[in-house]
Amino acid sequence: MCRHRPHCPSADSPDREAAQVVASHFEQGWSLLCNGVVLFEDTGELLPDGRTIAPHRPLVSAA
Numbered sequence: 001m002c003r004h005r006p007h008c009p010s011a012d013s014p015d016r017e018a019a020q021v022v023a024s025h026f027e028q029g030w031s032l033l034c035n036g037v038v039l040f041e042d043t044g045e046l047l048p049d050g051r052t053i054a055p056h057r058p059l060v061s062a063a
Helices: none
Strands: 021-025 030-033 038-040
Touching: none
Parallel strands: none
Antiparallel strands: 021 030, 030 038
């Protein structure tokens, strides 16, 4: 799907979220990345093969 250089990480890469946004619907809380991943506002993901990745926001430590 990625046509620019350098190529974005694939949907199977650990850094898949670094791919460029090709469509965004911020009002609905999601963006489509050029590698086919749907990235949700809560940091959850839907991969092109239908697998889901649970939200993984960083934990805020109480200081």
